Amino acid sequence: MKNKTNQIALIYVLISIFLAIVSHKLLPKHLSFTDFSSYIFINDILFILVSGILIKYLLYKNDIKNSSVFKKLKKSNDEIKESNERYDIVAKATSDTIWDWKIEEDRLLWNKGIEGVFGYKQDQVGKSSKWWFENIHPEDSIKMSIKLYSFIEQKTEKWQDQYRFKCADGTYKYVLDRGFILKDEEGKVVRMIGAIQDITKQKEEEQRLKLLETVITQTKDSVIITQADLNDGEIPKIIYVNPAFSVMSGYSSDEIVGKSPDLFIGQNSDSQEYEKLINAIKNKEECQVETINYTKNKEEYWVSFSMLPVNNSDGELSHWVSIQRDITDEKKQEIEKEQLIRELTQNNKDLQQFSYITSHNLRAPLSNLTGLLSLIEDIPIDNQELRAVLDGFNKSTNLLNETINDLVKVIVIKDNPSIQKEDVQLKEVFENVFSQLDFLIGLHKPIIKIDFEKVKFLNTNKAYLESILLNLLTNAIKYRSEKHQSKITISANKVHNDVVMIFKDNGIGIDLLRNKDKIFGLYQRFHDYPDSKGLGLYLVKSQIETMGGTISIESEVNIGTTFTLTFKNK
Amino acid sequence: MLDTILCIDDDPITLMLCKMVITKASFSNEIATARNGEEALNYFNTLKNTNSDGESKRLPQLIFLDLNMPVMGGWEFLDCFCSDDYSDYNHIKTIILSSTIDPEDLKRSKKYPMVIDFLSKPISKEMLEYVKIKINSTP
Numbered sequence: 001m002k003n004k005t006n007q008i009a010l011i012y013v014l015i016s017i018f019l020a021i022v023s024h025k026l027l028p029k030h031l032s033f034t035d036f037s038s039y040i041f042i043n044d045i046l047f048i049l050v051s052g053i054l055i056k057y058l059l060y061k062n063d064i065k066n067s068s069v070f071k072k073l074k075k076s077n078d079e080i081k082e083s084n085e086r087y088d089i090v091a092k093a094t095s096d097t098i099w100d101w102k103i104e105e106d107r108l109l110w111n112k113g114i115e116g117v118f119g120y121k122q123d124q125v126g127k128s129s130k131w132w133f134e135n136i137h138p139e140d141s142i143k144m145s146i147k148l149y150s151f152i153e154q155k156t157e158k159w160q161d162q163y164r165f166k167c168a169d170g171t172y173k174y175v176l177d178r179g180f181i182l183k184d185e186e187g188k189v190v191r192m193i194g195a196i197q198d199i200t201k202q203k204e205e206e207q208r209l210k211l212l213e214t215v216i217t218q219t220k221d222s223v224i225i226t227q228a229d230l231n232d233g234e235i236p237k238i239i240y241v242n243p244a245f246s247v248m249s250g251y252s253s254d255e256i257v258g259k260s261p262d263l264f265i266g267q268n269s270d271s272q273e274y275e276k277l278i279n280a281i282k283n284k285e286e287c288q289v290e291t292i293n294y295t296k297n298k299e300e301y302w303v304s305f306s307m308l309p310v311n312n313s314d315g316e317l318s319h320w321v322s323i324q325r326d327i328t329d330e331k332k333q334e335i336e337k338e339q340l341i342r343e344l345t346q347n348n349k350d351l352q353q354f355s356y357i358t359s360h361n362l363r364a365p366l367s368n369l370t371g372l373l374s375l376i377e378d379i380p381i382d383n384q385e386l387r388a389v390l391d392g393f394n395k396s397t398n399l400l401n402e403t404i405n406d407l408v409k410v411i412v413i414k415d416n417p418s419i420q421k422e423d424v425q426l427k428e429v430f431e432n433v434f435s436q437l438d439f440l441i442g443l444h445k446p447i448i449k450i451d452f453e454k455v456k457f458l459n460t461n462k463a464y465l466e467s468i469l470l471n472l473l474t475n476a477i478k479y480r481s482e483k484h485q486s487k488i489t490i491s492a493n494k495v496h497n498d499v500v501m502i503f504k505d506n507g508i509g510i511d512l513l514r515n516k517d518k519i520f521g522l523y524q525r526f527h528d529y530p531d532s533k534g535l536g537l538y539l540v541k542s543q544i545e546t547m548g549g550t551i552s553i554e555s556e557v558n559i560g561t562t563f564t565l566t567f568k569n570k
Numbered sequence: 571m572l573d574t575i576l577c578i579d580d581d582p583i584t585l586m587l588c589k590m591v592i593t594k595a596s597f598s599n600e601i602a603t604a605r606n607g608e609e610a611l612n613y614f615n616t617l618k619n620t621n622s623d624g625e626s627k628r629l630p631q632l633i634f635l636d637l638n639m640p641v642m643g644g645w646e647f648l649d650c651f652c653s654d655d656y657s658d659y660n661h662i663k664t665i666i667l668s669s670t671i672d673p674e675d676l677k678r679s680k681k682y683p684m685v686i687d688f689l690s691k692p693i694s695k696e697m698l699e700y701v702k703i704k705i706n707s708t709p
Contacts, residue, residue: 356672360638363669364581364691371587371692378594412673 008058012051019050096195101129103152103190108132117198119168137164137172152181152189165196174203222248224261224322225310230281234260236320248303248326250296261322264303266294277307284309284317290327302331355411362404369397406535409467413542421547424462426452426492433469440477446486448473455492455499459569464543471536472563476505479527481558498549499567506560512553519553572598576630578610578647579603579667580639588634588693595698602630607642611650614659632705633664634693635685637675644668648682660684663705667691 023043091098097113106128114120125131136144140163151159159179164172179194216223222245226236237260246252249264256263265274273289280287288306295301304325312318373394381387430450434441441448458465473488480486489504510519510526518524520541523534544551548568555561575598577588585603592598604610610633617629637644644666651660666679666688679688687704689697 356670360668360670360672364584364638367669367691368581368583368587371591371694372583374692374694375587375590375594 012054012058015054016047016051019047023047094195096197098195099132099193101192101194103192106130113196117196118165118173121168124168135166137166140164152192159192159194162199173198174200216242218243220244222324222326224324226261226320226322228317228319230278231260233278234262235277235281236260239319245324248295248301248324249293250299255296264293266292266298266300268292268300269294277305280307281320290331293324301326302328352411359404359408359411363408366397366401366404370401373397403535406539409539410535410542413464413539413546421459421461423457423459424465425457426455429462429466429469430490432466433473436470437473437477440474444477444480444486446477446480446488449487449489451489451491455494458492458499458567460547460567464547468540468543468565471540472503475536476503476507476561479507479561480505481507481560483558494569495566497569499569501565501567503563503565504560505562509557509559509561510553510555511557512555520551571596572631574598574600574602574628574630575632575634576602576604576610576613577634578605578607578639578644579634579636580605581636584636584691591693591695592698595695597698597702598632600628606639607644607647607650609641610647611642611656614651614656618658629659630662632701633662634667635664637666637668637670645678648685652682652684665689665701667693 020043023046091111091113095113095117097117098111099114100109101107108127108129108131110125114125115122126134133141133145144161144163147161148159159181160177162174162176165175166172176197176199177194178197179192181189182191182193184190219242223240223242224238224245225240226238229236231237237258238256239258241251241253241256245256249256251263270289270291273291277287277289286306286308288304290302290304292300293303293305304327306323308321308323309317310319310321373390376390376394381390427450430452434448476488477486484506487506490501492499492501494500508527512519515524515526519526520537521534522538524538525534541551544565544567550566552564553561554564575592577585579585579588589601589603592601602613604613635644635647642650648664650656653660662684663686664682664684666685667690668675668688669691676688679685687701689701
């Protein structure tokens with residue numbers, strides 16, 4: 001510019017001198033000497049006019065130049081303004097924190113994000129990179145700064161790192177920092193600008209997912225994820241398997257991805273279960289089957305194979321998840337158990353047959369004995385000795401008969417775990433029992449009180465109930481106390497869904513301290529009385545328990561006995 | 571008092587007992603016996619062949635049948651007896667007299683229409699009274 005102004009001035013001076021010389025030379029030729037003052041005047045006016053035109057021309061040219069420069073400047077100014085505005089808005093809109101580091105001077109500027117994201121007020125923010133590095137988590141700072149400086153050394157364009165940055169309140173946030181470097185003409189790194197993104201949420205989510213993933217990768221159960229669609233009637237193709245799968249099946253992940261689980265089926269696989277599975281897949285329902293699968297080496301193993309549909313966010317079926325468990329051991333045990341049960345049941349049946357046959361073979365001759373003995377009753381016998389012998393014969397045979405009959409009853413009870421129940425009227429059953437014990441009652445005349453007002457009916461097996469009551473009443477009368485009149489009370493009460501019957505007598509009682517465990521046992525007697533086989537209570541207990549009820553006893557020697565029977569009234 | 575009864579049992583003592591009790595109770599005039607199902611069927615065969623003979627055995631009005639017998643047991647006898655060969659005779663009322671306790675046997679006895687009851691040994695006067703009432707009441 002200086003040169004230009006010098007140039008213009010020089011040109012102007014030169015032209016003026018030229019003009020001056022020209023007019024000095026020309027004018028004397030056209031004008032006389034005496035017009036000296038007018039000559040000078042004309043010269044000056046001429047000079048002024050020419051100068052004026054020249055100046056205007058020069059100024060005009062300058063003006064144009066200036067206005068075009070001005071326009072250019074304005075345009076670029078506007079662009080800069082717009083760009084600045086954009087930056088401001090973006091800086092506001094983005095949650096990123098933007099930093100600008102002038103490396104030589106070590107000046108680091110932050111945008112508003114430093115306050116918005118990390119909570120630092122203007123006065124808390126440092127001016128240099130020192131402040132930045134100080135706020136990086138100690139575990140991350142060394143690694144991060146090494147990476148950063150080596151990046152700067154190498155002068156590569158872009159840099160990116162993850163670390164933890166301290167907020168104003170002392171907590172740390174996970175951040176993703178990306179930066180660009182700016183070089184000067186000599187290629188030296190002079191400036192770096194970057195953006196920090198708060199990725200705490202993502203990081204936490206990542207860690208949560210990693211934890212969940214370990215469930216799948218570490219579990220001993222095999223997990224398969226497949227596509228959604230049936231593939232030509234085969235189970236959908238596999239897209240993922242977990243490590244446990246490879247252990248169980250012998251196939252590695254690469255070998256099996258993209259193939260259908262149909263591969264595992266072999267000779268002994270259950271085709272019905274396979275059909276069941278295919279149908280469930282067609283209907284998009286979950287399903288569980290048990291079948292035999294084959295490993296890569298064609299070894300068999302029992303597997304429990306479950307298939308669960310998985311829907312995507314639109315609610316459509318996107319995948320199937322299948323969980324398999326090797327149940328070979330369990331199956332083996334099951335088979336063994338079933339075998340055992342079959343054998344036991346057969347054994348039981350055989351034993352039962354045996355007992356039926358045996359009892360029959362015992363009863364046949366016994367019935368003869370009984371018949372013959374009853375005939376003897378009608379034959380008059382004078383010989384005392386013979387009569388006594390026959391008497392003993394009679395008694396023993398009767399006892400034998402009764403024992404066998406009772407045993408037979410026991411076998412029948414044990415054979416029938418489920419028996420018919422009906423609604424029986426308690427009073428009616430009792431009247432029946434009384435009539436059967438007519439003789440005994442007439443002989444000993446006990447006072448019998450019955451109270452069935454609260455429970456008139458009972459849903460139970462009539463024959464068993466009768467047998468139980470017969471037994472208990474017989475006992476009560478047989479084992480009455482000689483010292484006072486026998487008193488027997490029988491009452492029934494409803495307790496929730498059960499009927500509780502209380503059978504109380506004031507007879508000789510039983511020493512429970514000595515005999516508590518044996519009281520309901522087989523062939524147990526607790527006294528010296530004759531006519532006792534020790535089967536009655538055993539029978540009663542068997543019968544009531546077959547019906548789902550219970551019996552308990554309270555007794556004191558010489559005071560009496562109370563039986564509490566609980567019947568299920570359903 | 572019935573005219574003729576047939577007792578089918580393999581045990582001679584049981585047969586003796588039956589005879590004695592029936593006689594004592596004046597239940598029947600004649601008591602025929604058979605040792606097993608086959609003998610019983612032969613009895614009826616002979617009946618068929620000798621019709622109007624004065625010495626012929628008379629048609630029994632009641633049969634006491636045991637179940638466990640050698641050669642031909644009670645069930646086999648009943649199966650044969652219910653066939654058309656014995657259509658003249660298989661209306662005769664039969665009482666099964668056995669010492670079995672198997673409830674299956676009781677169930678099975680109900681399948682034969684000629685069996686009117688199932689009683690346990692030993693036979694007794696009271697049992698005969700009961701039977702008398704029963705045969706008089708059932709058609």
